[in-house]
Amino acid sequence: MPGTNLYTSNRMEVLVSLLSSTIVQNPLPFFEEEIVLIQNRGMQRWLSMEISKKLGVCLNFRFPFPNAFIQEIFSKVIPDIPDRLPLDPEFMVWKIAGILPGLLSKPSFKEVRSYFKTHGFTGVSSDKDSEKLQSIKIFQFAKKIADQFDHYTIYRPEMLLNWEQGRDEHWQAELWRNLTAGSTLHMAKLRKQLLETVSADFNSDIMPTRITIFGISALPPFYTSIFIALSKFIEVNFFILNPSAEYWDDILSEKEIQVFLRKQAKKKRVSNLSVNDLHLEQGNPLLASMGRYGRDFLSLLHEFSPEEYSYPIEIESETLLSSLHSRILRFDQNDTVSTVEKEDRSIQIHSCHNPMREVEILHDNILGFFQKTPHLQPSDIVVMTPDIEKYAPYIHAVFGCPEDNEIKIPYSIADRTGGSTNNFASVFMSLLEVATSRYTITAILDILQNDEIRKTFQITDDDFKLLRSWIQNTGIRWGIDQTSRELLNLPPSVENTWKAGIESLLLGYALPSEGTHSFHDIAGFDHLEGSQGETLGKLLDFFTTLVELTKKCEQNFSLKEWSEVLLHFFDRFFNNSSGSEQELINIRSILIDISELQKETLFSEPVPLEVIKLFLQSKFSTLLSKPGFITGAVTFCAMLPMRSIPFKIVCILGLNNDSYPRKSTNSSWDLITANPQKGDRSLELEDRYLFLEALLSAREIFYISYTGINSNKNSVQYPSVLVEELLDYIDKTFYIESDSTYVDTLQPVVSDTESTSESALSQNDTLIATGSSVRDLIITNHYLHAFNHQYYSANERYISFS
Numbered sequence: 007m008p009g010t011n012l013y014t015s016n017r018m019e020v021l022v023s024l025l026s027s028t029i030v031q032n033p034l035p036f037f038e039e040e041i042v043l044i045q046n047r048g049m050q051r052w053l054s055m056e057i058s059k060k061l062g063v064c065l066n067f068r069f070p071f072p073n074a075f076i077q078e079i080f081s082k083v084i085p086d087i088p089d090r091l092p093l094d095p096e097f098m099v100w101k102i103a104g105i106l107p108g109l110l111s112k113p114s115f116k117e118v119r120s121y122f123k124t125h126g127f128t129g130v131s132s133d134k135d136s137e138k139l140q141s142i143k144i145f146q147f148a149k150k151i152a153d154q155f156d157h158y159t160i161y162r163p164e165m166l167l168n169w170e171q172g173r174d175e176h177w178q179a180e181l182w183r184n185l186t187a188g189s190t191l192h193m194a195k196l197r198k199q200l201l202e203t204v205s206a207d208f209n210s211d212i213m214p215t216r217i218t219i220f221g222i223s224a225l226p227p228f229y230t231s232i233f234i235a236l237s238k239f240i241e242v243n244f245f246i247l248n249p250s251a252e253y254w255d256d257i258l259s260e261k262e263i264q265v266f267l268r269k270q271a272k273k274k275r276v277s278n279l280s281v282n283d284l285h286l287e288q289g290n291p292l293l294a295s296m297g298r299y300g301r302d303f304l305s306l307l308h309e310f311s312p313e314e315y316s317y318p319i320e321i322e323s324e325t326l327l328s329s330l331h332s333r334i335l336r337f338d339q340n341d342t343v344s345t346v347e348k349e350d351r352s353i354q355i356h357s358c359h360n361p362m363r364e365v366e367i368l369h370d371n372i373l374g375f376f377q378k379t380p381h382l383q384p385s386d387i388v389v390m391t392p393d394i395e396k397y398a399p400y401i402h403a404v405f406g407c408p409e410d411n412e413i414k415i416p417y418s419i420a421d422r423t424g425g426s427t428n429n430f431a432s433v434f435m436s437l438l439e440v441a442t443s444r445y446t447i448t449a450i451l452d453i454l455q456n457d458e459i460r461k462t463f464q465i466t467d468d469d470f471k472l473l474r475s476w477i478q479n480t481g482i483r484w485g486i487d488q489t490s491r492e493l494l495n496l497p498p499s500v501e502n503t504w505k506a507g508i509e510s511l512l513l514g515y516a517l518p519s520e521g522t523h524s525f526h527d528i529a530g531f532d533h534l535e536g537s538q539g540e541t542l543g544k545l546l547d548f549f550t551t552l553v554e555l556t557k558k559c560e561q562n563f564s565l566k567e568w569s570e571v572l573l574h575f576f577d578r579f580f581n582n583s584s585g586s587e588q589e590l591i592n593i594r595s596i597l598i599d600i601s602e603l604q605k606e607t608l609f610s611e612p613v614p615l616e617v618i619k620l621f622l623q624s625k626f627s628t629l630l631s632k633p634g635f636i637t638g639a640v641t642f643c644a645m646l647p648m649r650s651i652p653f654k655i656v657c658i659l660g661l662n663n664d665s666y667p668r669k670s671t672n673s674s675w676d677l678i679t680a681n682p683q684k685g686d687r688s689l690e691l692e693d694r695y696l697f698l699e700a701l702l703s704a705r706e707i708f709y710i711s712y713t714g715i716n717s718n719k720n721s722v723q724y725p726s727v728l729v730e731e732l733l734d735y736i737d738k739t740f741y742i743e744s745d746s747t748y749v750d751t752l753q754p755v756v757s758d759t760e761s762t763s764e765s766a767l768s769q770n771d772t773l774i775a776t777g778s779s780v781r782d783l784i785i786t787n788h789y790l791h792a793f794n795h796q797y798y799s800a801n802e803r804y805i806s807f808s
Contacts, residue, residue, distance in 0.1 A: 011312060014248035048420065048636070079232065101607045145613070227685045246304065357714025387641070394420075394422060397659055432626075447484065463548045473541065490503070565603050651703060655706060792806065
């Protein structure tokens with residue numbers, strides 16, 4: 007029946023059971039699909055598998071993202087909406103780039119003029135290089151503003167509508183009015199029309215019977231208000247992970263409390279206000295510090311007074327990890343202290359020298375988990391990292407090439423960008439880079455080494471070895487010819503250029519091989535004859551095609567012309583790539599879209615290649631890589647997709663102080679940051695809640711590693727502030743009842759027999775202090791080298807299967 011229902015639990019498994027029960031108890035019409043909104047494809051895969059286990063089959067379900075679903079609702083309620091809005095962020099970039107130069111002279115754009123002058127843009131193109139630089143700067147600025155306006159449509163829709171009515175005279179408002187001249191549709195305007203339509207006479211038959219929002223940690227008020235408006239006619243169910251069984255909408259972190267006290271003291275002109283005076287509550291410190299992002303979303307939902315069904319699951323405090331879960335659930339503060347067994351390894355923190363050692367140590371520890379827990383499966387383990395692109399090569403090196411196949415761990419990597427996994431995209435970008443470079447021998451040989459390029463020009467392995475030998479022996483180093491060197495303000499010398507080398511190769515094939523003949527003072531290259539001429543022809547075919555591309559890249563074209571040029575050369579370089587049709591189609595679609603941009607935005611100015619490369623880099627990064635979520639192997643992924651999905655073992659790599667949580671880099675003209683509101687997105691708060699969800703999703707082991715030692719300077723590097731907060735909380739609320747000595751991780755004692763480089767901050771067995779600390783039970787400082795003798799001792803902290 008219509009209405010808003012809020013289902014909460016501290017266990018995601020319970021939420022799946024509740025969803026399954028809802029589907030069984032209130033079945034939809036036979037042919038109507040069940041719509042479940044999710045925040046990533048990892049959740050979709052896990053949820054569909056769990057529903058299959060509960061119901062026997064997961065059939066006729068659809069899992070759209072919130073933004074895509076809202077677009078569907080707009081198209082159903084409001085007629086004649088195009089597939090892509092005129093102020094789609096991608097279109098907006100080029101529209102801004104087209105109208106901005108004509109607005110810079112206006113008084114309200116003084117701040118923008120100052121920005122461009124700071125970045126070397128004067129508005130006057132004195133030569134080709136300065137014209138190119140100005141085009142790049144305008145495009146980069148236009149992209150920043152387009153992204154900013156796109157955020158405004160979601161987080162400040164009323165502000166944009168006010169601008170269209172003529173309010174505010176600053177440059178952003180004036181630029182927006184120029185963009186929306188002619189009543190252009192955008193998300194803020196569509197939301198207003200939708201809310202007005204559903205509040206009047208509305209045909210709800212066009213709406214789905216039920217929509218479910220599952221496992222989404224937070225939604226902007228923009229989306230939430232639409233779902234609440236629709237709940238008057240359809241059933242809207244929210245299934246939200248709630249870490250605590252208590253009401254925690256109004257708890258504050260220590261930092262928030264101090265800020266609030268200072269403000270109130272200043273307002274009331276009192277200097278000694280306390281927490282008790284204002285009846286402020288902190289609750290569980292971890293929940294208050296890391297849970298603000300989820301707290302604000304739950305508070306927003308509570309403002310709409312939904313029917314709430316809470317199903318907290320009590321957790322037995324058997325290990326340190328489960329005790330943490332229980333304390334957060336019960337809202338415990340630091341007023342009680344619990345003991346931890348000395349053998350408890352449910353929370354582990356590993357300090358390593360570099361990312362490669364992090365992955366090596368993780369590999370050995372996972373093998374140790376399998377050894378201790380025979381029924382553990384690879385699918386029970388997830389490994390997350392803030393930067394999957396950085397760690398992917400190390401993961402392949404360690405997990406993909408084990409010393410023995412008997413200890414090979416099946417694994418999959420998800421969340422890699424299409425630009426890094428799509429071979430054609432990366433090679434095509436390399437071709438564009440080489441085409442505008444100095445044509446160095448290493449850059450050209452790197453291109454020739456690519457399998458797809460060699461397929462196109464039919465260059466075999468033997469051909470490549472022969473070509474590399476010819477190129478090196480003819481003295482080719484860099485430069486197409488003397489003209490290309492002259493353009494770089496260098497002497498127009500032809501020696502060691504590609505022209506000189508290729509002419510020598512051609513004459514070597516045409517002239518006798520005695521070595522005494524020359525033509526126009528060009529000596530022919532010996533040892534080239536017979537069937538080798540075919541191999542030389544393949545090199546010439548490749549090189550002339552590359553030079554043609556270079557000549558085109560030196561010119562400025564309109565978007566439509568660039569689309570035609572790039573498509574032509576893409577087909578020239580990749581015309582024999584069978585088995586990769588979908589990847590080729592994806593890239594061709596992007597190149598065709600460049601032409602469509604001119605049609606949609608009316609931007610007809612010629613632009614240099616550098617602007618097109620910036621656009622392509624952005625587009626190629628959005629290409630979907632092959633899915634790697636929950637494939638039955640150990641899943642490596644970014645932090646976002648799998649954070650709240652339960653696993654027996656949750657591992658996080660790379661939790662360094664400088665990389666996590668992310669810091670928002672807001673510009674001075676960001677009006678959202680200047681006037682923050684509840685529900686605004688914050689990367690730091692999002693990462694804090696993400697870490698808390700990852701902690702709560704671990705069922706048996708929570709494993710963290712970071713680069714804690716500088717391998718060059720042998721100095722201490724601290725982990726993420728979130729790791730420090732976790733350790734501080736554990737230190738205050740847990741202790742080990744033991745009189746034995748323990749490890750002081752911050753005060754190393756170096757033995758006489760060890761070298762400094764091998765011992766610093768790595769001797770958990772040789773560091774001595776007086777007392778017992780759970781922190782020292784959790785942290786393991788590792789050695790620089792995997793062959794250190796400690797890894798083959800009886801010390802259980804150091805594991806090696808080498």
